[in-house]
Amino acid sequence: MATGTINVQSENIFPIIKKFLYSDHEIFLRELVSNAVDATHKIKTLSRTGEFKGDLGELTIEIELDSKKKKLIIKDRGLGMTADEVEKYINQVAFSGAKEFMSKYEEKLEGQNMIGNFGLGFYSSFMVAKKVEIDTLSYQDGAEAAKWSCEGDPTYSLTKGKRKDRGTTITLHLADDSEEFAENSRIEGILYKYCKFLPVPIKFGTRKERQGEGDDAVEVEVDHIINNPNPAWTVAPSELKNEDYKSFFRELYPMNFDEPLFHIHLNVDYPFELTGVLFFPKIKENIEVRKDRIQLYCNQVFVTDSVEGIVPDFLTLLQGVIDSPDIPLNVSRSYLQSDSNVKKISSHITKKVADKLDEMFRNEREKYDKLWDDLKIIVEYGMLTEEKFYEKANKFALYKNVDGELALFEDYLKKIEPLQTDKDGQRVLLYTSDAKAQHSYIQDAKELGYDVLEMEGPIVSHLMQKLESEHEKITFKRIDSDSIEKLIAKDDALPSKLSEEEQKKVEEAVKKVLNDSSYTVAFESRSETAAPFAITIPEFIRRMKEMSQTGGGGFYGSMPDSYNLVVNSNHALIGRIQKAENEEIAADLIRQGIDLAKIAQNMLSGEELTSFVKRSWAMLSESEK
Numbered sequence: 001m002a003t004g005t006i007n008v009q010s011e012n013i014f015p016i017i018k019k020f021l022y023s024d025h026e027i028f029l030r031e032l033v034s035n036a037v038d039a040t041h042k043i044k045t046l047s048r049t050g051e052f053k054g055d056l057g058e059l060t061i062e063i064e065l066d067s068k069k070k071k072l073i074i075k076d077r078g079l080g081m082t083a084d085e086v087e088k089y090i091n092q093v094a095f096s097g098a099k100e101f102m103s104k105y106e107e108k109l110e111g112q113n114m115i116g117n118f119g120l121g122f123y124s125s126f127m128v129a130k131k132v133e134i135d136t137l138s139y140q141d142g143a144e145a146a147k148w149s150c151e152g153d154p155t156y157s158l159t160k161g162k163r164k165d166r167g168t169t170i171t172l173h174l175a176d177d178s179e180e181f182a183e184n185s186r187i188e189g190i191l192y193k194y195c196k197f198l199p200v201p202i203k204f205g206t207r208k209e210r211q212g213e214g215d216d217a218v219e220v221e222v223d224h225i226i227n228n229p230n231p232a233w234t235v236a237p238s239e240l241k242n243e244d245y246k247s248f249f250r251e252l253y254p255m256n257f258d259e260p261l262f263h264i265h266l267n268v269d270y271p272f273e274l275t276g277v278l279f280f281p282k283i284k285e286n287i288e289v290r291k292d293r294i295q296l297y298c299n300q301v302f303v304t305d306s307v308e309g310i311v312p313d314f315l316t317l318l319q320g321v322i323d324s325p326d327i328p329l330n331v332s333r334s335y336l337q338s339d340s341n342v343k344k345i346s347s348h349i350t351k352k353v354a355d356k357l358d359e360m361f362r363n364e365r366e367k368y369d370k371l372w373d374d375l376k377i378i379v380e381y382g383m384l385t386e387e388k389f390y391e392k393a394n395k396f397a398l399y400k401n402v403d404g405e406l407a408l409f410e411d412y413l414k415k416i417e418p419l420q421t422d423k424d425g426q427r428v429l430l431y432t433s434d435a436k437a438q439h440s441y442i443q444d445a446k447e448l449g450y451d452v453l454e455m456e457g458p459i460v461s462h463l464m465q466k467l468e469s470e471h472e473k474i475t476f477k478r479i480d481s482d483s484i485e486k487l488i489a490k491d492d493a494l495p496s497k498l499s500e501e502e503q504k505k506v507e508e509a510v511k512k513v514l515n516d517s518s519y520t521v522a523f524e525s526r527s528e529t530a531a532p533f534a535i536t537i538p539e540f541i542r543r544m545k546e547m548s549q550t551g552g553g554g555f556y557g558s559m560p561d562s563y564n565l566v567v568n569s570n571h572a573l574i575g576r577i578q579k580a581e582n583e584e585i586a587a588d589l590i591r592q593g594i595d596l597a598k599i600a601q602n603m604l605s606g607e608e609l610t611s612f613v614k615r616s617w618a619m620l621s622e623s624e625k
Helices: 013-020 027-049 083-089 097-108 122-127 176-182 184-195 242-252 313-317 333-338 340-363 365-385 387-393 409-416 439-447 460-470 500-514 539-549 554-558 572-578 583-600 606-624
Strands: 002-005 061-066 071-076 129-137 146-150 155-160 167-174 202-211 218-225 262-268 274-280 294-298 301-304 319-323 398-400 406-408 427-432 452-454 474-478 519-524 533-536 563-568
Touching: 027 061, 027 071, 027 122, 027 167, 027 184, 027 301, 061 184, 083 146, 083 155, 122 129, 122 167, 167 176, 176 184, 184 202, 184 301, 242 262, 242 274, 242 319, 262 340, 274 340, 274 365, 313 340, 313 365, 340 365, 340 387, 365 387, 365 398, 365 460, 398 452, 406 409, 409 427, 427 439, 439 452, 460 474, 460 539, 474 539, 500 519, 500 563, 500 572, 500 583, 533 583, 572 583, 583 606
Parallel strands: 061 202, 294 319, 427 452, 427 474, 519 563
Antiparallel strands: 002 155, 061 071, 071 167, 129 146, 129 167, 146 155, 202 218, 262 274, 274 319, 294 301, 398 406, 533 563
8 A cells, every 4th residue: 555645736735626626616527527538538549549459348437426325436448547647647736647648649639639637627526525536447458456545635545446447436425515416416417517418428327217017116227328429510511411400409408499590510620620500599589688608618528608708799699509629628717708719719600600691691592581580680789799790791781671671781772872862962761660650650751752771679779870980971860750851851841831920829839738848849841741740759869878778878878858849830730720719729739739649659648648538539529519
């Protein structure tokens, strides 16, 4: 029997490991299983190179849990270790056996990279265990089994082991404050979270089934493989069908019953290694509510599903998997966000997404148009947050009008330019944020031959602001932000039927009835068929308020609502008000006209709506006399 002191620079290494090595203690199982996978890959590499001539046999990693004795066991049939290798790789904390092996066999690994460092990762076991044992037998001819034992302090024992076959068995005696890891469901949950796509089969043997019938029936433990060693992203795209991708999506998101729109298969080996599959989901709700996570992997080991800041924000709306050995496995998200390889990977994925959308637009235009309503939030979000994506998106970002017609932005500008250019040479893009609620305003525009865009969603105000800054002499105006004559001002203004004195008289009466400081009363000489009263919402302030709700807009977000009450001086009703027999009749007509304008903007409710209904019935009854 040999004893010794583990070669560390601080006697306090174990308390540090216990408290601070990882923020989540459950990571220990990921580390130990990853080491077992590394050991399995190593023996396969040695077999391919001829340095190991024996039978590889069954290479499944086995995990056993004894809940009563609070023991967790991880077994592999990898290359194992000699006593000298245990001294070298285990007793020198953070010495990386994986790194040494890779430097020696780099050209022979055939793409199989070592997941972690058999050193510090192994010591994560002491976050949950009061005692850890290693029983290992090297693949080398004539090797003897070695058993290492440590109780969470710098001393250890190294004796002859009992292992009869090649590989390593690690036994964790769980600490009293880590009893949660003695629960079958807890261990299975961790394995499913971190190891469900590891490249070596993993067997967890705690599931019980009743076999037999009647009195002869017995309960037996049934081993079951908990992972898929060959997930879709590890297979060449040419070998997969569309149904394979759909099956993989269901495997990733078993509780998501909506099928993805389409997918992108990532497969890059230079200047960095990257594989993965990204799915475009159906997204029609608020983007803050629907942020479906992309799962980040390193050599098929789960790293995180919180990828904001690691990949561009707009890509967090997608679903799927990104896997790269160039992404560090055991570091914080803040480190990942500043890592140069991660930034390169992020840029590449952005390019791949843009290329895929461009390809679909060019080659499958009919399909692309049908998918646009689901794609638009992703595309628009990308245009706002990633400049390079914005430049590419000009080739496939579509804009839809109220008739359902889709067009690229430059094509749309050419379409509206002849008719929707105002007297100052500004091309005016009229839009609605709610076609049903703003129907009457849309009809006014259509009667003049104007086109109206549908610009709905939480970020369109930001998008319009960007488009206005990127193009000369264009401006967006919501269809209800002013009278149609002022939205696209021409030189040929209509004369007013009211004299200045008559207009002043009506204006005083309107202000008296309105009695609301949030409104500005404005008289305009409009067509006789245009509404006598209309409520408009000034474009600039309203847009700034909308932008402030999703970031931006500055102090305008705290400003009170403001409206314009536009009075059409050429409408017959205004003439009738001006000539009313008394103030009471004029006030009723004004009140009725203002309420109708509010109804057109969905602004009438409660007591005001009740009064309007009663007044309407009374006026109808009066007209029958």
